[in-house]
């Protein structure tokens with residue numbers, strides 16, 4: 199399960215406004231990728247382009263041998279069945295209870311009987327920890343529960359790729375930590391490819407296998423988590439460490455005078471790279487590697503105190519929840 203998304207030289211404009219150009223990256227099958235970027239850099243446009251809701255001007259998006267940037271409507275319809283999408287607000291129908299909301303794609307897109315639908319809906323509600331809440335209306339539950347209900351609905355057609363548009367928006371840090379753990383657990387369990395757009399730096403630092411950063415109409419960097427978290431590249435360093443010093447300004451990039459004024463400022467040292475969040479269900483992540491492996495292989499010295507935890511780093515089942523919790527709150 200889980201398919202690769204290969205994006206090559208992709209560009210998107212609205213009229214004369216270039217949103218991003220020449221984006222090339224591969225989202226590996228079954229792994230978790232996070233896409234970051236300042237507001238307005240086109241992260242949502244990127245997600246919509248991947249599912250064919252928006253047409254790129256140039257480039258290709260290859261999924262299972264089909265280029266969805268140029269395929270027919272019929273092929274696109276088939277490819278879309280591979281996707282599940284968690285929208286920012288969960289995108290629930292307000293007048294339907296959670297059961298009917300989660301059942302909706304099954305009733306729309308399959309010919310399954312109501313008893314088959316029931317067993318799938320209950321299985322997905324269980325996966326996201328919402329069993330017992332089927333009769334609630336979206337307006338009667340918390341934002342965190344709405345996200346989980348949205349996730350159950352995104353999973354109901356057994357997607358190979360799950361796209362998350364700011365899953366943590368509007369959630370408090372504790373709910374975000376729980377949701378992140380759920381995302382990592384689900385990824386290990388269903389083995390689908392996950393792509394998450396987020397502004398949450400802690401999520402970006404602990405959850406993904408790979409991180410991308412969109413900035414100033416291009417993909418500034420895309421690669422393994424350890425590569426970006428140890429990077430001294432000014433934009434990457436500034437964004438992943440939520441710093442004011444760097445090329446990114448209040449509303450757009452800083453001008454030459456602003457950058458010159460900062461030139462003598464000493465940058466704070468890079469913070470330690472936290473441990474990657476591990477599944478609490480004992481199933482290893484598909485791409486699980488020893489902490490620091492990428493840095494060692496590439497001759498990079500990680501920031502001091504990286505990959506440390508006050509608990510041992512368990513790699514076996516049963517003991518993973520503890521380290522996951524530590525990483526989530528790091």
Ligand SMILES: Nc1ncnc2c1ncn2[C@@H]1O[C@H](COP(=O)(O)OP(=O)(O)OP(=O)(O)O)[C@@H](O)[C@H]1O
Nearest residue numbers: 212217235236237238239240241242243244395397
């Ligand atoms: N359908 C559209 N027509 C014209 N312009 C659009 C359309 N959709 C998005 N845009 C523009 O594309 C740019 C990128 O928008 P997008 O919502 O993708 O940014 P984002 O990085 O997701 O921002 P945020 O982090 O604030 O959610 C914005 O300038 C937006 O106005």
